[in-house]
Amino acid sequence: MKEYRTEHDSLGEVLVPADAYYGVQTHRAMDNFHITGIPLSQYPRLINALAYVKRAAAEANASLGLLDEAKARGIARACEDLVSGRLHDQFVVDVIQGGAGTSANMNANEVICNRALELMGYAKGEYEHLHPLNDVNMSQSTNDVYPSALNIAIILELRELMDAMNHLRKAFAGKGGEFCDVIKMGRTQLQDAVPMTLGQEFSAWAVTIGEDLQRVGEAEGLVYEINMGATAIGTGLNSHPDYVRTVTEKLVEHTTLNLKSSPDLVEATQDTGVYVQLSGVLKRVAVKLSKICNDLRLLSSGPRCGLGEINLPPMQPGSSIMPGKVNPVIPEVVNQVAFAVIGQDVTISMACEAGQLELNVMEPVIGHSLFQSMNMLRRACLTLADKCVSGITANRDRCRELVENSIGLVTALNPHIGYEKSAEIAKEAMASGRSVYDIVLERGYLSREELEDILKPENMVSPRYVCRS
Missing domain, CATH: 1.10.40.30 (Fumarase/aspartase (C-terminal domain))
Structure with missing residues (x-):
């Protein structure tokens, strides 16, 4: 028989599995939001970012004399566990949820609280010793915790995306050097234009990816501004006058990111323009990658009845009925990633537009869409570089014949x-x-x-x- 403990909130009592680190509000959210089937645990960087925020808040509150030092140490140790990868399976709330991210914030509050209680020698659910709201959530609101954590997680994801883009850029640049002496016909409107080298074609793709890499870096710079200390709407209600400065300093210390507090927390709490900007840049990357993949498919078309200027590495049999057919499956999958990213951009645009008055409650779907786009683009860049570009060969005689x-x-x-x-x-x-x-x-x-x-x-x-x- 599974054992349970009884927890309560303002709506009444709920039975929670005795071994669970989450609590009553997380349990309600699990019942309410059966949407994507993707739990928060699928985004480990968001969990780590929430842990950074909660640790910084606890330490800031302790330094300002608001939180007992022993409680702050317990919270900090629990947050360290999360950052090290422990207890991520306890983040069970669906990534898309109502309430502007309140369920995600409470999932973090409850897991951190119960792990801290355990470390302090108490049982899970003994909230008289450490409380998920009164202590772990002190001086905070979902409305500053969730977007601040979201920004930290985005920065970490963007860095991996940029590494992958640079890996792909180098792959194209390498082929540009390899094919520098291969004369071929350039084309405009799919008609013969003037001669060029295959190396020039591949080098141009390396340059365009490099330009997009710069644009992503510029967009990343906008994400470093956070609204910690805004609490509910940006006025800082229920926080110490020095809390904004102190919690931001703690966050910089623990994340080693050059985070900075927004100059106007009311504006920062309602504005999601940075996500529109970032999503637009991700869409730009997707569009350019898709165009390059269209070109690879055209140049490799054939093998005898198409252009046939290059050979893509054969990755798998291409047909269940046509023996010997090999399809350009890697460029095809990257095309599909691009379509998904473009669709996510529409979702993000609509969600950002849906903000009302002092808050945008649609941040969960904004975050989910951004993470999906960044993750898919990162994997697409690595896949395209390693399973396609690195193995491309030139049909030199065919290129020369078409030119002449x-x-x-x-x-x-x-x-x-x-x-x-x-x-x-x-x-x-x-x-x-x-x-x-x-x-x-x-x-x-x-x-x-x-x-x-x-x-x-x-x-x-x-x-x-x-x-x-």
């Missing part, structure tokens, strides 16, 4: 014979199937030596000064 047979070579003749004659040559080449080279030579527009120099693909992949007399 392309009408696009005629563009290089513009500075030498003019646009109209170049257009006539292109038209005739299309109609007759003959090469640009043969038609120009036949018409006597240029000598063989001049043509060989002008139409040499290697001479068309960078700026070249032409003197026309």
Whole structure:
């Protein structure tokens, strides 16, 4: 028979499993919110961030003479346990919940309280010795605890995302160097344009990821502003006049992050603009990654009836009916991640817009959506780099063949014979199937030596000064 303990709140009594570290309010939230099936335990950095906040608050309250030193030490030790990864399974509330994150805050208060009681030599639920609200939640409200913890967790997640993006950038840059001598045809509107190198194509993707890496870093800088000490709406009700400064200093000490208090806590408590900004940058990353994956799929199309300029590493059989078919499954999955991130951006935009007066109660879905986007993008970058880009090879002969047979070579003749004659040559080449080279030579527009120099693909992949007399 499972054993229970009786706990109560303002709504009455509830039976809680005797071995649970959570309490009555967490138990009610478990009953109320069967939404995603994803508990808070799936976001360990958010749990750690809540622990940082609760420890900083306890130590700040103790230093200001508001909380008994023994209680503060018990809370701090319990928070250390959480940061080390213990008791995360006790964070059982669904990540999407009503109440602006109150259930998440109470889940943290109760787990920390009961673990601290245990460390202090008491039984779980003996709240006369240490109380989840009166002590663990002292000088706090969900409305400053949850967003402050959310920001700390976001910073930690963003750092891993940026590491993954940089890993992918280096993979593309490496291929850019490897393919620097592979001449191929560039395309615009899916039509032949002018020659380039495959190395230039891959290097351009490395540069675009590097630019997005900078944008993510800029957005990260906005997340360091927190509203700890705001309590309910930003006025700091029920807190000491020096609490904001003290709790922020403690948070900086324990997280080693350069956190700073908002200059206007009323504004900070109701404003979620930073999440709109960050989500927009994540969407930008997703859009750019998806475009690159579209290109990889096009360039590797075939193997015989497509462009076939590059080979993606074969990862798995591609069909249950077509033997030998191998699909570009890694770019495909990254495309799908991009679609999900773009959708999450819409969710975040709507949730941020839904704020009313002094608070935005939609922060749980904002946080959940941001974590989903950051986690998926991080995994997508690592997967794309390690399971696709690093193994790409070039079909050098195919690239060269397409260049030499392309009408696009005629563009290089513009500075030498003019646009109209170049257009006539292109038209005739299309109609007759003959090469640009043969038609120009036949018409006597240029000598063989001049043509060989002008139409040499290697001479068309960078700026070249032409003197026309």
